[in-house]
Amino acid sequence: MRNTILKSGLLALTLISTITSCSKKEEGYTINGKFTDVKEGIVYLEFTDGEKKITDSSTINNGSFTFKGKVSEPLLYVIKLKGAEFGTRFLLDNETITFEAKKDSIQEAKFSGAKQDSIYKSYYKNEFKEVNDLVAPVYKMADSLTQKGKVKLTSEQKAFLDKRWEDLQAQGDKLTEEFIKAHKDKLAGALIINERVVTLGTPEKVKEYYALLTPEVQNSFYGKKVKKEIEIAEKTAIGATAPEFSQTDVNGKVIKLSDYKGKYVLVDFWASWCGPCRKENPYVVKAYNIYHEKGLEIVGVSLDDKKELWEKAIEKDGLTWNHVSDLKGWKNEAAVLYGVKMVPTNYLIDPEGKIIDKNLREEALHSRLKEIFIKK
Structure with a gap:
């Protein structure tokens, strides 16, 4: 499973910036944009952290458009064309920024004058890329040894590949740590903790790195997000009382975690669309x-949002225990309560309602x- 986590981690997008007070020189921002292959239309500026919210729109005239406004601190936004599912994400600060892109490759848009975005991309283009470039050969080696999944690895081959993945993970962790320490006085540090360490590291590392941040960064939007993750981790740590939650099952019956008091219960967060979850189900x-x-x-x-797919997966995989969901996807209230950042994730709870193990x-x-049961 460590391989799955590493691979997903190496593909994860990293987000960084610096604090407004260190670089803010203008009263607001101006984005001068241009599409080289779109003459007319509508383009949106969308806030992406939490609930997506279109904050502004602009008319494209002969390929060009402009946004003007003001942000209280650097925040993640997306520029996207009307009707498009995806756009390009960037860190918006009160600067004069130029943007240029093509419709079908908007995610490769070029920004200039965006200092915060430039810092973000420095991590992605350097530290992230350094490790990511080493992944392809390992994938290729794994495919060769298994003949693309047709042949089972020997114990020696599995141990060899596991060691390669562990080495890559260690190298990635080291580079991430160095970056955080070098940017402890900038939003970049908080963002890297939130996007890399919260998801792929340990609660102990999150707390350790958060303590390195300057008070100003800790009090920023992204610093507060890291602090919230620390609080959630403490509430769901081994030894803590498992947070209560209730949701409806496939028949609409409300099921509460406390219904299982007096028994050992495994709370298993999963989804029908999650390949690693389906692989783990047997x-x-x-x-x-x-x-x-x-x-x-x-x-x-x-963490499904379509009941039909959820029910089909339960039946196909032969999952005969109780299942609940509010069908809100990643915003599932129980998943948010437990700070779930990837699936599968599970918590083992004892008869007294204490978390005794996880993942x-x-x-x-x-x-x-x-x-557990041999001792009983």
Whole structure:
């Protein structure tokens, strides 16, 4: 599973910037934009953090458009054409910025004058790219050894590949740490913690890096986001009382976590569209079949937003335990409460309602359950 996390991490987009007070020289921002292949139309400026919100629109005249406004501090926005699903994301500060792009490759837009965006891209083009460039050969090696999934790896081959992935992870972690330390007085530090370490690192590392940030950065929009993640991590740490939640099952019945008080329960966050989740499901089925009669319960919390796909996946994978969802996707209220940033994620809770383990995968799940129920 460490390979899945690493691969997803290496593909994850990194976001950085600096604080407004260090670079703000203008009263507001001006974006002078140009599409080389769009003469007329409408273009939107959209705030992307949390609820997406179109904050402004501009008419394209002979390929050109302009946005004017003011932000309280550098924030992530998207420029996108009307009717388009995707746009290009950038860090907007109170600067005079020029933008140039083509309709079908807007994500490769060129910005100039955007100092905050330039810092963001420096991480992506340097630290991120350095490790990412080393990934392709490992993928190629894995495909060659498995003949693209047709041949099972020997234990020696698996150990060799695992070591390569671990080395890459360590190298990526080192570069990320160096960047955070070098930018502890800038929003770049907070953003890297939030986008890389919160998702792929440990709660201990998040707390350690957050403490390095200057008070000004800690009090920024993105600094406060990191602090919130620390608070969530503390509430869902091993030894903490599992936060209560309730959602409806596939039949509309409300199920509460507290309904399982007195039993061991595995809260399993997953989704029908999640490949690693579907790959993990047979191990969860095996665990349930072995330990359910001994006292194990499972509650599947789906991050789906389409009930039909959710129900089909439950049936196809033979998941016979209780399943709940509010069908809000990544905004699933239980997932937000537990700070879930990737799926699958799970929490093992004891009869007293305490979290005793989390993120148990494959045989590790079976080993932990065997340890628990053999003692009983």
